[in-house]
Amino acid sequence: MIWVTWRQHRAGMAVLAAVFLGAAGIFLLADALGATAQVVFDAQSGFAELVRIGEQIGAIRLLPLLIGVFVGAPLVSREVEQRTCRYSWTQGVSRIRWLSTKVLLLGAVVLLLSAVYTAVHMWWFEPVAGQQGWFTIYNQAGVVFPAYCLFSFALGVAVGTVVKQSVAAMAITLVGSAAAMIGMWVLRRGFAEPVTVSAPAGSSTVDEMAQGGHIMSFGSGAEISYVTFHPAERFWPFQFTEASIVLALTLFALALAFWWLRRKLS
Template identity: 25%
Template sequence: MSTTTLTPVPPHAARPIPWQRLAWVSWRRQRTMILTTLALLGLVAIYLLVTGLRMRSAWNTVNACTPRQSRACNFEWNNFHDRYSNPGIISAVFLFAPLLIGAFAGAPLIGRELETGTFRYAWTQGVGRLRWAIALLVPGAVVVAVLTGAFGALVSWHDHPLWDADVTARLGANEFPTTGIAVVGWSLLAYAVGVLAGFLWRRTLPALATALASGFGLALAASRFRFHYLAPLKTKSLDFVPGSQTIQQWWEKAGAVVSNSDLNATLQSAGVQQVNIGGGGKTTPTTPGDGTDPVTYLLHHGYTQWTSYQPGSRYWTFQWIEFGWLTALAVVLLAATFWLIRRRDA
């Protein structure tokens, strides 16, 4: 009698789930956030388009007016300045918008999984937790970058007449982070902080608060050291450079810095008054009733007024610098999140 030897069939290796299907799952999870953000940004876009077109029309009227020093032209300029130089509370909304978009998008992605316990299902379905995290977080970062990039481009278009009129400086603390490409960096940073905080807190609301608080604190610090990305320029010209951001003003005599008290003593001895109007040594003398000009007096007596500033021509250089370090920090935080997810027990 013959015997038949059965050869064991090698187990069939399971094929990994295609990235396209993972992307579809990611879309299903994030579509509510994406559609809600698009709706809100659509309302903001309508507002910016309407007011931007009105502003451009008013600015074109100012530019077309001749002669420039006439009463009619001065009226048009004053009307344009008074109407558009103070945007009000909407400026604060635009300033915080990138951080809000990034934080609200990033905080729930992992924090909600851990809070509800659904990570036990998501991490054990053969996808692999790292592939699952990449499919979840990378598309979210791309969407945040695209949305805030479009927002920043629209704000730049809206504010361009204010830049041309030198009503608003592009390097200003309220203008710079919401325009150009830096706005993308701020949203990505808030997104990355929200994702990592969601993993560490295992809750959505604490992660959201952490992302917003961290973003606001870092934005405040950046508003102070941003003007030192490159060495400031110095000038002793009394003419303000259009489009530039003044950093500091001070007076010197014989190459030595003169304090405000010494300036006051010098001016008072000549019967001239001076008023200190701000920090950083910035002073503005005022003319008394006898007609003596304080600035002219100081200049004629060996004093020199210096101003340090950043020229408006460095706007895009500073934009790329800020975008670079913000994006690099966001990448480090996301990489840390991936590493922690891979090491965490399901």
């Protein structure tokens, strides 16, 4: 069953590898060409500026959505539409084993590749982490990024199992994954009470205290400046809290997929 699954999905896994490793390779190439993080965040032209713009846009944060849409959603729905799954079920392979093999193999690939990308990205960013702050790349670093990749994949599998139509499953997965990410962004703001500091206008105290943290609001008047932020040391507690919630949602989605496949799918 593992060999069959590998042959069936090897093209998709190759595309995943190309995307993740290509994204990681940009940072390796940038470092080799002298576009280190220190250089990039001060760059005004050339390749270093392109890397800086890419960091600021953070397009890679959309990758979990694409994984859910193009890898997770069709995993079951396409086979149900084409009725190819029934051949496996009549060859002594149970439904649970059939889905387990697919989920474990593709899920492991998603987790491994997303973790590699995250490790390379954080290695490249580390020299400026004290100045820019890890919160700058929060959604593309730590344990949150791999967690979202797995969640979108699992959500796609669950939606595809229930809906059974590939196009509809892909659309629902896209909306659902995006809604979950936005919802977690809102929830994240309440993981801890933000800190507010103030100082006389023109003083550098406010900037120094907020450096490296996640700034939520700031302002200044004729006599005083203030900033509300989450301190830099909250990065990892926030990461593990959010990843735990996302992984719980992942397990729920997979449980739904397996239950529906066994009880409801005909």
